[in-house]
Structure formats: C-alpha cells, structure tokens
Amino acid sequence: xxxxxxxxxxxxxxxxxxxxxxxxxxxxxxxxxxNGEMLVIGAFAAFTLFTVGQVSPxxxxxxxxxxxxxxxxxxxxxxxxxxxxxxxxRGMLEVDAILTTFGLSFVMVGxxxxxxxxxxxxxxxLARPITxxxxxxxxxxxxxxxxxxxLCAALFLWLNVSRAGMAIRAVAVSPxxxxxxxxxxxxLSARAFALGGAVTAVGGAVISTFLTLDASTGVMFTMKALIxxxxxxxxxxxxxxxxxxxxxxxETFVASVIDPGLTLVAAYALFIxxxxxxxxxxxxxxxx
Amino acid sequence: xxxxxxFKATTTLAATLVAGxxxxxxPIIVGAVAPKTGPLAGGAAxxxxxxxxxxxxxxxxxxxxxVGGEQRMxxxxxxxxxxxxxxxxxxxxxxxxxxNADIILAPYxxxxxxxxxxxxxxxxxxxxxxxxATDQIxxxxxxxxxxxxxxxxxxxxxxxxxxxxxxxxxAGEIGNRVAMVNVADAFGIExxxxxxxxxxxxxFELVYETSYPLxxxxxxxxMKAVKAAEPDAFxxxxxxxxxxxxxxxxxxxxxxxxxxxxxxxxxxxxxxGRFGAAAEGVMGxxxxxxxxxxxxxxxxxxEAATGAKPDYWASGMMYASLQILEEAIxxxxxxxxxxxxxFIKDNAxxxxxxxxxxxxxxxxxxxxxxxxxxxGEFKGIKETGREGAVAPVLKSGxx
Numbered sequence: 001x002x003x004x005x006x007x008x009x010x011x012x013x014x015x016x017x018x019x020x021x022x023x024x025x026x027x028x029x030x031x032x033x034x035n036g037e038m039l040v041i042g043a044f045a046a047f048t049l050f051t052v053g054q055v056s057p058x059x060x061x062x063x064x065x066x067x068x069x070x071x072x073x074x075x076x077x078x079x080x081x082x083x084x085x086x087x088x089x090r091g092m093l094e095v096d097a098i099l100t101t102f103g104l105s106f107v108m109v110g111x112x113x114x115x116x117x118x119x120x121x122x123x124x125x126l127a128r129p130i131t132x133x134x135x136x137x138x139x140x141x142x143x144x145x146x147x148x149x150x151l152c153a154a155l156f157l158w159l160n161v162s163r164a165g166m167a168i169r170a171v172a173v174s175p176x177x178x179x180x181x182x183x184x185x186x187x188l189s190a191r192a193f194a195l196g197g198a199v200t201a202v203g204g205a206v207i208s209t210f211l212t213l214d215a216s217t218g219v220m221f222t223m224k225a226l227i228x229x230x231x232x233x234x235x236x237x238x239x240x241x242x243x244x245x246x247x248x249x250x251e252t253f254v255a256s257v258i259d260p261g262l263t264l265v266a267a268y269a270l271f272i273x274x275x276x277x278x279x280x281x282x283x284x285x286x287x288x
Numbered sequence: 289x290x291x292x293x294x295f296k297a298t299t300t301l302a303a304t305l306v307a308g309x310x311x312x313x314x315p316i317i318v319g320a321v322a323p324k325t326g327p328l329a330g331g332a333a334x335x336x337x338x339x340x341x342x343x344x345x346x347x348x349x350x351x352x353x354x355v356g357g358e359q360r361m362x363x364x365x366x367x368x369x370x371x372x373x374x375x376x377x378x379x380x381x382x383x384x385x386x387x388n389a390d391i392i393l394a395p396y397x398x399x400x401x402x403x404x405x406x407x408x409x410x411x412x413x414x415x416x417x418x419x420x421a422t423d424q425i426x427x428x429x430x431x432x433x434x435x436x437x438x439x440x441x442x443x444x445x446x447x448x449x450x451x452x453x454x455x456x457x458x459a460g461e462i463g464n465r466v467a468m469v470n471v472a473d474a475f476g477i478e479x480x481x482x483x484x485x486x487x488x489x490x491x492f493e494l495v496y497e498t499s500y501p502l503x504x505x506x507x508x509x510x511m512k513a514v515k516a517a518e519p520d521a522f523x524x525x526x527x528x529x530x531x532x533x534x535x536x537x538x539x540x541x542x543x544x545x546x547x548x549x550x551x552x553x554x555x556x557x558x559x560x561g562r563f564g565a566a567a568e569g570v571m572g573x574x575x576x577x578x579x580x581x582x583x584x585x586x587x588x589x590x591e592a593a594t595g596a597k598p599d600y601w602a603s604g605m606m607y608a609s610l611q612i613l614e615e616a617i618x619x620x621x622x623x624x625x626x627x628x629x630x631f632i633k634d635n636a637x638x639x640x641x642x643x644x645x646x647x648x649x650x651x652x653x654x655x656x657x658x659x660x661x662x663x664g665e666f667k668g669i670k671e672t673g674r675e676g677a678v679a680p681v682l683k684s685g686x687x
Contacts, residue, residue, distance in 0.1 A: 002512065003509075006506070006508050006509060006512075009506075010505070010506045013505065013506070109325055113324055113325065113329075117333055118323075118324055118325070118329040118330060118332065118333035118337075119330060119333040119334055119558070119596070120330040120333075120334070120528060120529075120532075120553075120556070120558055122532050122558060122562050123561075123562055124536070124562045124563060124564070127536050127539055127540065128539075128540070129539075129540045129541070129542060135512075136540055136541050136542065137508070137540065138508070138536065138537070138540040139540075141506075141508075210533075210536065211505060211529070211533070212528065212529040212532040212533065213529075214329060214330035214333070215325070215329065216325040216326055216327075216329050217529075220503055224505075248506075251506070252506065252509055255500075255506075255509035255510070256509040256512070256513065259498060259499075260469075260498050260499070260500040260501075260504070260507075260509055260510050260513075261472055261498060261499045261500060261501065263500070263501060263504060264501045
C-alpha cells in the first residue's frame, strides 16, 4: 500500500515535469529542450520569494503562471515562429526546433547563473510528516500531488469541453486540416506553447518545495519529461498522466522491493518496452 | 590616402597604449577553471569561486602582490569547465598558451583535479588542490611532483566517521545497529568502500545497506527501509542534493536515531539554512575549528565580500591554498613556478585553517574529518592533528 501511494505521489511529480512539454510538443510541434530550464526558473521564483518575503510557493504559482505564459509566448513568437514558417515539413521543423531550443537552454542557464549565481537553492516548506493509512509521507510531496491532480484535471477538462481546447486538440491531430475548418493555427500554436511553458514553470515552483536544485539541473528534468511524453503518446494529456504514474509506481516498486540502485534501470527498461511494443505511446495513434 | 591616415592613427594609439602600460607594472594573470555549470556547479559556487573573488579583491585592495619589489595587481581569467574533465584540461591549456597566465589555480573536486594533474605537471604550474580527497596521494605526488593536497585522504574521512560512532557506543550512548546508504557515484562509492569494512571491523551490525543513483528524485523508499530496519545510527555517503533529500525524508519518517551522518554538503551553510533547528546534532564530513580567531575573521571577510558564508569544510582550505601561493610568490619574489613550487615544499604556512606543512608526499596531514551541527555552527569533532575539536552530542529528534 505504501509503495502504491509513494509511487503515485512520485508520479504526480513526474506529471508536473512533463505536462508542459506534452503541450509544447504535441500541439506546437516544438520539441523544447529548454523545458527543464523553464522549470528551474519557476523553482527559482518560488525560492526567491520564499526566502526574501516568506511568500508561500503555493501563492507564487499565481504570479509565476502569467509571467511564464508571457515569456514563453515571446519566445515562441520571436524565436520559434520564424522556424515554423520556414520549415517545409514536420521533420525539418523538429530538427530546427531541437537545435534552437538546445541553444536556448544554454542561454537560460547562463542568464540564471549571471542573475542568481550557481549555488544550490533549497528551503524547507511543509517538510512535515502526514500520516495516510498508517504510513508517513512528506506533506510537501502530497501537496505537490494534489497540485498535479488539479492541474491535470483542469487541463483535461479544458481541452475536452471548451471550444478553444477542442481547437487545440484539432491542431495536435492535424495542423493542415485544422486550418481548413477555420482554426488560426499559428495563433493557437503560440498559445499552446505559452501555456505549456506556464505549466512547466508552475511545476517547478511546486517541486522546489522538496527538491534541491541549482541553475544547471534543468537538463535532468528535460530528460525525464522527454521519456514521459514519448511513453504517453505525443499530444495526449491522458497519456502523459498515465505514463508519469506508471513510471512513478514502477520506480518506487523497484526501489522498495528490489533495490534503490535499480530505479534508473527500471525507468529506462519501461521506456524501451514501450518503444518496442507500443511506439506511438499509450494513447498515441498509429501512424497511417 | 584615407587608409594611410587610419593606419597612422592606429599605430599612434597603439604606441601610446604600450607606453602607458609601461608606467604601471603589468598585472599578474591568474587563471581559474572550475565548474559554473554541470553537476558540480552548486558545490563550486559555495566552496571554490567565492574564495577566488575574495582573495583577488583583498590583494588588489592592498595594491597587488609584491613580486621582487614591484607591486602587481591581479587579473583573473575564469573558465567554466562544465564539470567535464576534458574541458578542464582544455581550459588549462588555453590559459597557459593563449592567455599567458602567470598562475593557474587548481580546479575543483577530486575527479577534475586528478584529470588535470598531467597538464599542470607538463606546464610546470603548482597544483595546490583544496577540494580533492583521495587515497592516491602517494601515487599522484610521486607521478606529478608539483601536485599538493590539502583536504586529506578519503580513508581517514570515512574511518573517522566510524570511529566517532565506535566512541559513542563505547560510552554506552548508542547501540550496535547501523543503517548505511551511499550514492552510486565516485566519491560516494569510495567512502562506502572504506566505511563498510570499517563498520564491520568495529563490530557494528549493518541492519540495512543500499546504494541509490545520483540524482534520485525520491529518496522516501530508501528512508522507509532504513526506518523499518530500526537502526541506532544512520550513515550516508552522500552528495549535495541527496544529503538534503535524505535529511528531509528522515524528518518526515521521524527516523529516531541517536547518530545521523550525511557526507558532502552537510557542512554547507545552506544545510542549516534549510533545516534550522532540525540540523542540530547532524554529523557530516569536514568541520573546522569555529572558535579559532583566524577562521572567524576569515568567515566574516568572506561574508562581507561575497554575501555568503564559507562552508565548514573545504572553503577554508581553498582560501588557505591561495594564502600559500601568495606567500610563496611574495617571499621568493618571482613568478618562476619551479622556484615557487620548491618554496611550497620547503616551508610551513600560517593560514586561516592553521599551520600547513606539506610532508614528503606533498600532503597536508593535519585536517578535519568529521563535524557536527551544534548551536548553529558546524564544529569539528574529529581531526588528524588539528586543535579545537569539540565533543560530539547525541541527535535528539527533528524539532
């Protein structure tokens, strides 16, 4: 039981890491390798406001979200849209986007070191035990799980119920055909990218309550997000959530029952299995 | 015609520049290479870079270094090696050949120092390492004559930690059951390889042991298993992010041990900054004599100049390495590195960490091995020949 709960909580963390990238890759077709850096920026904001002004990270996210939205919109508008316009096909866009955002990740690391220094930023927030079914769990991790659940549910509902959400899903499925039914694809792509960045930054702010980060840890999260997005199926929120939970529970199971030294092995073994037997991901469509 | 005027103008300008420079002594070019990005950037930002900034600021404030009767200012050229040994080596090479550095400071960490040792040796720069803890001091100094070691042997660091536990057990303060974990990375594995046999030789019962990968995001399965094993003492040969992670999980699991030891980063001011009163009684690698006036003065200057406190382990040693270099250059009155190296070998130095006198293996044999958070300071409780060790206290809860 405690393996399951610990695993689900870890899965929630992973969902926070990967949801934003799913939107960016699934809808805007940008494989954003600077995703982890955006997460670290969110964490930095939470850390700074907490240490300077004792502002709860849970309040910081309401500030981080709009700021990250604007920042990511600007990044898309001025850095990535020219690539989109220039690209002759999806493959070309993907290569260009990977190279550009890879460069962007270095720029962001450099700027963060310049602005904040390379020191670890860690603080203690809600580092209290909470008892669920007789076992102790970190309250900050449980809160992060709840945040992840709310975020996932909100995103899922919005994508499936609202008109804008439906348009975004249409772009994810087929940008060419979406244009035919009167959807402004460039505008929506920019919005989806910005929204993805905002979700990632919020995830960073929440995660910083229990993880110790520094300016150059972003790449670790990018890797994890990449695995989860590919496992879940590109452009499907449900797939990402499921993949995050499967990974969380899988890693925790291996760590608790076999050996904590094998968690990475477990994660990548799962990844390889999915690639072998369901290359399109949990909810992805088979390429025709 | 136009071109010729331009040419004239530039040559005149260059001539004035050269003439102008001749009046003031040329600055001493100090080359520095260490991680600013990559896995070890966080540690270097605490221990390594601030000391260089502090030293250069202080030396320049008093008019520079006196080299053979001439006051010369310091000018630093910094390179980020991205925590990548190949980059460290490239940067050292570039500093020597393109930047014409007069001094090149030793890089950061055990791995990067060992990787760069051949290039320092070949270029003839003394490499006074202050963040390299290794058991290969004899082999390394035998092979690389100008490599110096301030931080000590990893065997002593691990064995002394076990000795502290043994002493507590002999005094009847703790029981015999120990849980031991380590990060599956270079220094964590090295410490474990020494610490485990030492624990067994001391007759401790290892009730739980495991390793976990570097960068593990959730250490709660580890700490749950530790708690289930009901140890009397907990030992983690850990790295910075997991030192923080394990401590937080221990608080959450309400791990009730009388002795709690985590390795690297326990001595960081950020540790007490994060855990506050809960840090009280936590033991870790390193330590200093916090009551020594030299260290207190250094810590105050460090904080005033860089805005951050030094850590309670390698920071002081890093600064000491710069003091040693400074004294060697000023006393010999030369920037001839062979002469400077010989002087370092032949003499003892008064530093913020006390007297440092290298032995025939270029090794400083008197250093701190175990420290403990007591009253908001990380005080040295075990050493190999330093004064000012305090008695350990028992860990009592996480409030």
